[in-house]
Amino acid sequence: MFQHSMKQANQLMRSAIPLMVKLDIPPTPYNYGIWYEYASNNNPKLNQVVDRTIRRFGTLPAFVSKELFNEFIIADDIKPADAQRKSLDELTEKLNDESASVTKELSTFTQSLSHTRAALKVNTDKEKLIHIANLLDRRTFKANQVVEQFGETLSEVQNELTRLRRELAEVKKSTELDQMTLLANEKGFERTLFAWAPFAEDDLTLLIIDIDNLSQINQDYSKKVGSSLILYIAKTLSSVLPDKAYIARLKGGQFVVLVKDMELGEASKLADSIRLNISNQKIRNKDNNTLLKQITVSIGVATLLGDEGPSELVQRAQHYLTYAKRSGKNCIAHHV
Numbered sequence: 001m002f003q004h005s006m007k008q009a010n011q012l013m014r015s016a017i018p019l020m021v022k023l024d025i026p027p028t029p030y031n032y033g034i035w036y037e038y039a040s041n042n043n044p045k046l047n048q049v050v051d052r053t054i055r056r057f058g059t060l061p062a063f064v065s066k067e068l069f070n071e072f073i074i075a076d077d078i079k080p081a082d083a084q085r086k087s088l089d090e091l092t093e094k095l096n097d098e099s100a101s102v103t104k105e106l107s108t109f110t111q112s113l114s115h116t117r118a119a120l121k122v123n124t125d126k127e128k129l130i131h132i133a134n135l136l137d138r139r140t141f142k143a144n145q146v147v148e149q150f151g152e153t154l155s156e157v158q159n160e161l162t163r164l165r166r167e168l169a170e171v172k173k174s175t176e177l178d179q180m181t182l183l184a185n186e187k188g189f190e191r192t193l194f195a196w197a198p199f200a201e202d203d204l205t206l207l208i209i210d211i212d213n214l215s216q217i218n219q220d221y222s223k224k225v226g227s228s229l230i231l232y233i234a235k236t237l238s239s240v241l242p243d244k245a246y247i248a249r250l251k252g253g254q255f256v257v258l259v260k261d262m263e264l265g266e267a268s269k270l271a272d273s274i275r276l277n278i279s280n281q282k283i284r285n286k287d288n289n290t291l292l293k294q295i296t297v298s299i300g301v302a303t304l305l306g307d308e309g310p311s312e313l314v315q316r317a318q319h320y321l322t323y324a325k326r327s328g329k330n331c332i333a334h335h336v
């Protein structure tokens with residue numbers, strides 16, 4: 001949204017304002033934002049909702065325009081961050097001031113038009129007519145100036161929003177990052193899972209991979225060694241998994257892997273190859289170069305079933321992981 005040059009922004013404002021006047025839409029910043037977007041025809045979904053609402057109510061009620069603004073104009077990612085919320089408030093205030101002056105000027109212009117119409121009915125004197133025409137010309141010029149100024153403000157706002165969006169993407173990236181392994185964290189995983197699941201059929205695979213006996217490893221060698229091991233497994237996973245796989249660390253020595261377009265047969269082969277790869281490695285303690293005892297992982301494997309939701313998929317994979325642990329560890333488990 002809001003990706004136009006200043007000239008386009010002006011043109012869009014000129015298309016949006018008559019629509020608003022025709023439908024008696026109050027000149028609030030929310031409405032200017034929505035109608036600008038509506039006139040740009042960039043977002044068919046927004047236009048559909050607006051059309052449907054107008055068919056039903058004959059106008060766009062304030063509560064609907066606020067909802068639409070939140071939904072379509074600022075989008076989810078802008079809502080939570082405090083610093084960005086402040087910038088957005090400032091932008092809204094700026095739009096508010098400008099929209100008040102546009103409204104004032106347009107209402108003066110409308111009044112002039114009706115006065116002119118009345119005067120034209122009674123005056124036939126040439127001098128008077130010239131005077132009326134000049135007056136009208138001046139008013140039109142003034143109204144044009146304000147609309148143009150408002151278009152420029154919208155153009156500034158669009159740049160500011162683009163900057164905010166970029167900043168938020170950065171904030172989001174850092175809040176979805178596991179600082180230790182630099183893989184995604186649980187939050188990133190959840191967002192990805194909820195984004196991928198609606199488009200998946202029975203071929204979205206989830207692996208939950210858990211280092212066996214990490215608390216014992218911590219005790220036997222030190223927590224520092226345990227943490228280096230977590231890092232080492234993270235690197236191993238990144239190198240052995242296909243490019244399309246999404247990896248995250250949930251907590252401690254537990255990782256999740258999401259893979260699109262992978263059915264259970266292939267997923268269980270992948271899980272077993274990971275398990276085997278790790279159990280076959282000779283891992284050394286960097287501090288004294290001695291070999292650690294065999295390091296193994298257990299893996300729960302699940303692929304999305306029928307109309308199952310993302311949370312159920314995670315629960316099932318956790319369930320298979322528990323089953324693998326109870327079956328003696330260093331193994332994988334999945335449904336048959």
Ligand SMILES: Nc1nc2c(ncn2[C@@H]2O[C@H](COP(=O)(O)OP(=O)(O)OP(=O)(O)O)[C@@H](O)[C@H]2O)c(=O)[nH]1
Nearest residue numbers: 211212213214215216218223224226227252253325
């Ligand atoms: N070194 C290290 N240990 C961690 C970290 N985060 C969590 N842990 C420890 O990892 C251990 C995980 O223990 P459990 O979940 O009981 O599992 P486990 O000992 O691996 O046993 P199983 O999962 O049954 O094989 C706990 O002792 C945590 O304190 C970390 O960042 N570094």
